[in-house]
Amino acid sequence: MLNQIDLSRIDLNLLVLFRVVLEERHVARAAARLSLTPSAVSHALGRLRLLLNDPLFLRTPKGVVPTARALELEEPVTEIIARIEQLIGSAAPFDPAKSRRRFTIGAPDAVLVSTSVQLLRLIATAAPHIDLALIHLMPAPRGGAIGGPWHQSLDMLERRELDVAMLPLPAVSPRFEARRLYDEDFVLAMRKGHPLAKAPTRAAFSQSQHLLVSLSGEARGFLDEMLAKRGLERRIALTVPNFMMALVQLSGSDLIAALPRRLVQQHASRFGLVFVELPFARKPDAIRAIATKAAMRDAGIAWLMQVVVSAVGAGQP
Template identity: 35%
Template sequence: MLPLASTCHLILASFDMTSVHIADLNLLRVLDLLLEEENVSRAAARLHLTQSAMSRSLARLRQLFGDELLLRTGRGMRPTARALELRPRLRAAVGEVDRLVSESPRFEPASARRRFRVAAVDYAHAVLLAPLLRAVATEAPGLDWELLPSPRPPDRALESGELDLSIEPRRTSGAGVVWSPLLEERYTCLVWRDHPLRRLDRAGFADLQHVMVAPWGRPGGVVDQALAATRARRRVAVQVPSFLLLPHVLVDTERIATVPRRIALLLAEAHPLRLLQPPVRVPGFTLYLAWHEIHRHDPAHVWLRARVQHEARKLANTGS
């Protein structure tokens, strides 16, 4: 069977294409039914149109094709020679349109070839995206992945298609950006394994040598806000842009970092570090998945979102 575009071109090639609009493609179905029924009233009923609307459509078809198409005779309406010539190609075109509309697009990860661009803070890269990439390495071997630092805000990059997803610790209000909560996280303190302190107290906490992770280079953070509520102020001895630098500035020192618990557990597994309970209440945060509305029904994107959400649920269920 000819492709839909080729079939439609063959049917429409006989008249001035400058007069054709997208709406005229609907007339192909009208003509198909008129030729099948050879009766305006019955064709109108099948399309849930009034007889006058069907008559107007027939007039438009006659204008487009430069032919009467159907003629009244003593025994009803009969197709012209031109209409009979068009009929098999018309039937093929309408059938192809029906298949095109009814087919549900599918995504087969095992055979798919596509590149996904996902932005996140390095916390999410480490605790969420790294396990995801391990899981899909055999499930979807043909997919390529580009992990990027999180833009602030991500809205424009999502809208333009530069990013497929962004994983963020806070929401923004960009038009068309959909935000879905992924994971709840709380804070803990991280120190060198041989740090002299075994527990932390509120009185001396602010005076310790604090390490602060500031991905965007901005001073201040949730710990500073928590201490401000107690009228205390900490000393930030070291500020770094990435959680992954923490082992290199904590080991063999008396410094301390207050970080999301899941990244602390990962770092403590790989380095001589241990966790301590914060002596002040540090509010946790929600990690969000952000994507643009234009991808809502893209099967590949639906799969991608579902896989990220699945990995997040696994983390939540293990309590890690």
């Protein structure tokens, strides 16, 4: 049992190493993050195996996979590291009315556009001296590892490059704290007076000229997969790199576009747009505010998370 061991003989860095290997599922990548050699990481894992009497990680052609015991240890190890960071870190109290800190919030383009106004208004009132950096987060092209297409954004949180992220994730690992902000679905947006403004049929929808928001310029989105399953396809007549440009282009053309409902509702009158329901049902995405549990022990980050929840959503887990 761990409580029967002389703690003076235990290197707490082993816990940090354990967490990084668990995150990376790869010894060489973990070594790079820790500025160690792969052999040093392997040696440290050997010490951990002896200490915990479990293999912890099993080798595979693509890296390592954690044992059931390693997965059980993930949350308590994360909590231990967070408590240590809290103890040895800055313990200065946080007063939002007086603080001059600078926080960084990241989210996909559409989420930033549809939430930033109310968020900035609330922060300006409660904390007039605090500065913010809003960062545009993008999904990885091919999904990636744990965290799916947003694993790079989660990595940014763990590296403290972001304080809080707002992401369309169904769930997060125990290393993170998440609060549900709202559910985002898509609608079909177009200019006022557009022929399709009255509940378009699937055939009319697929035959129309579409606009797609695509930073890379790739003319394929989630709707194309839905159409393909029904033996249909559409013409992507224009791709644009962001959602605000999409609104501008829709207002002066006969193009149509599937856009986030919240975004369109907020800006339809400004751009002279209307919207109808998509002719295909699609499950909404849950948008969540996310921070690492370690970061949440910083009173300033905890305050920021609460502000995001208050400004944007209901804050459900």
